Amino acid sequence: MNTKTILFTKMHALGNDYILIDETRGEIVKEREKPEFVKKICDRNFGVGGDGVIFVSKSDNLDIKFRIFNADGSEAEMCGNGIRCFAKYVYEKGILRKKRMKVETLAGEKILNLKTKNNLVESIKVDMGLATFKSEKIPVKTKDKTFINKVCKLNDKKIKLSAVNVGNPHTVIFVDEVSRDYAEKIGPVIENHPIFPERTNVNFVKVLNPNEIKMITWERGVGITLACGTGAVASTIVGRKLGKLNKEVTVNLPGGRLKIEIYEKNNKIGAFMEGKATMVFEGILSMPWQ
Numbered sequence: 218m219n220t221k222t223i224l225f226t227k228m229h230a231l232g233n234d235y236i237l238i239d240e241t242r243g244e245i246v247k248e249r250e251k252p253e254f255v256k257k258i259c260d261r262n263f264g265v266g267g268d269g270v271i272f273v274s275k276s277d278n279l280d281i282k283f284r285i286f287n288a289d290g291s292e293a294e295m296c297g298n299g300i301r302c303f304a305k306y307v308y309e310k311g312i313l314r315k316k317r318m319k320v321e322t323l324a325g326e327k328i329l330n331l332k333t334k335n336n337l338v339e340s341i342k343v344d345m346g347l348a349t350f351k352s353e354k355i356p357v358k359t360k361d362k363t364f365i366n367k368v369c370k371l372n373d374k375k376i377k378l379s380a381v382n383v384g385n386p387h388t389v390i391f392v393d394e395v396s397r398d399y400a401e402k403i404g405p406v407i408e409n410h411p412i413f414p415e416r417t418n419v420n421f422v423k424v425l426n427p428n429e430i431k432m433i434t435w436e437r438g439v440g441i442t443l444a445c446g447t448g449a450v451a452s453t454i455v456g457r458k459l460g461k462l463n464k465e466v467t468v469n470l471p472g473g474r475l476k477i478e479i480y481e482k483n484n485k486i487g488a489f490m491e492g493k494a495t496m497v498f499e500g501i502l503s504m505p506w507q
């Protein structure tokens with residue numbers, strides 16, 4: 218069997234790190250092999266290491282297509298940090314030289330506005346769209362139409378959960394103190410709880426003041442990450458819904474800060490997320506795995 222080489226680019230946004238592969242000139246990793254490939258390349262000992270893989274491909278009806286796979290090989294609908302990495306990648310590599318991008322994702326069309334200097338992308342503002350609290354859309358298996366501030370018993374402790382979909386499913390828990398240990402203990406129990414048929418991301422959030430929160434996320438398909446863009450959006454929107462937050466919120470994540478700007482439209486809540494992304498290194502993989 219002859220080997221083939223695969224070019225990849227390692228990037229991160231606030232330490233949430235991704236491996237990007239350009240499939241705009243044709244498929245690089247066969248569709249049915251993508252989950253296994255992702256699991257191997259994301260392994261931090263036996264592979265390159267990363268929270269996931271982002272595939273860049275042509276879109277039939279928008280500017281470009283974004284796909285994101287978690288480190289466990291599962292495909293997610295959307296990724297806030299990942300799409301900022303994606304925007305910087307496609308712009309600086311000349312794949313899509315537009316400062317306003319219409320991106321196709323599994324969570325629908327996303328509009329990105331890039332700030333550039335000397336042809337380099339300095340920051341990216343993403344319209345993350347409108348959230349839904351409808352249980353059937355999150356999805357959450359419950360007779361209740363929404364799942365907000367629900368008291369649940371986990372490991373003999375009562376905690377209050379709020380579920381929301383911001384393109385992908387999130388659960389938000391407001392805590393007195395943000396603790397990685399607590400997130401690692403409770404996160405996987407909630408991620409895999411049977412009331413979440415598609416699993417869920419789990420956000421632990423402390424409100425510092427109506428314009429600032431501190432949080433940590435146990436991500437679906439990954440575990441604890443240094444930042445979660447959709448988690449920051451979900452936490453801010455739930456906080457706004459519960460009257461805890463204003464419209465401009467600074468989100469403090471382990472890997473750094475994100476700016477979230479809430480908007481309200483047709484009785485729904487949406488958000489803009491603005492932040493940077495960083496290109497770390499380019500690499501060459503020789504396949505098949507030795």
Ligand SMILES: N[C@H](CCC[C@H](N)C(=O)O)C(=O)O
Nearest residue numbers: 293296297298385437446447
């Ligand atoms: N683990 C998430 C996808 C990545 C989201 C996160 N890294 C972000 O920045 O939004 C999910 O399965 O929905």
